[in-house]
Amino acid sequence: MTINIEDEIQIRIPGTDLEDLAHKIAEAALDYEGCPYEAELSLLLTGNTEIRRINREYRNIDRATDVLSFPMLEYDSPSDFSWAEAEVQDCFNPETGELLLGDIIISMEKMREQAKKYGHSEKREFAFLITHSMLHLFGYDHMEPDEAKEMENRQEAILHSLNILR
Incomplete structure (x- = not known):
C-alpha cells in the first residue's frame, strides 16, 4: 500500500504517528472490502481555508468541510x-502495479474541532475521516438513508477491527 502524503498544515495529534495510522486504516479498509490488489492513494492534510477553496472549486460549495474524497475509479456497485x-x-x-484509488483531503483544523464537538479523541476523529473517505474511494455514498446506514456500519466495523472506539 502506498499513501502519498502531503502535509500543508503540520497539526499533530500527540502520541500519534499520522502516517502510520493512515496506513493501518487504509489497509484495514482494503481488507474489509476484499480488495484483491495492492493500492495507492494520495492524502492531503490541510486547513479550513484550503479545503474551503477546493470544496468551492470542485463542488460549488463555499464552506470548509472535514474531508473530501476524489475517487479515481467508477464502480458498477461499491467495492466491486x-x-x-x-x-x-x-x-x-x-510503475508499481498498484490500484489507483484516488485522493483524500482532510482539514486538520476541522478534525480537531469535530473531535472536541463529538467528545472523542483526535486520533479517533482522524481515523474516522480516513475510513469514511476510503469507503467513498470504493464507491460508497450516503445520499440516501439506506446508503448512509450501510456506510456507518462499515465505518464502525473497520474502526472496531483496529480497536479505535468512541
Whole structure:
C-alpha cells in the first residue's frame, strides 16, 4: 500500500504517528472490502481555508468541510473490483502495479474541532475521516438513508477491527 502524503498544515495529534495510522486504516479498509490488489492513494492534510477553496472549486460549495474524497475509479456497485483488470491502463500505476484509488483531503483544523464537538479523541476523529473517505474511494455514498446506514456500519466495523472506539 502506498499513501502519498502531503502535509500543508503540520497539526499533530500527540502520541500519534499520522502516517502510520493512515496506513493501518487504509489497509484495514482494503481488507474489509476484499480488495484483491495492492493500492495507492494520495492524502492531503490541510486547513479550513484550503479545503474551503477546493470544496468551492470542485463542488460549488463555499464552506470548509472535514474531508473530501476524489475517487479515481467508477464502480458498477461499491467495492466491486472485478472489472479493474480489464482496464489496466486506466486503473493501475504502471510503475508499481498498484490500484489507483484516488485522493483524500482532510482539514486538520476541522478534525480537531469535530473531535472536541463529538467528545472523542483526535486520533479517533482522524481515523474516522480516513475510513469514511476510503469507503467513498470504493464507491460508497450516503445520499440516501439506506446508503448512509450501510456506510456507518462499515465505518464502525473497520474502526472496531483496529480497536479505535468512541
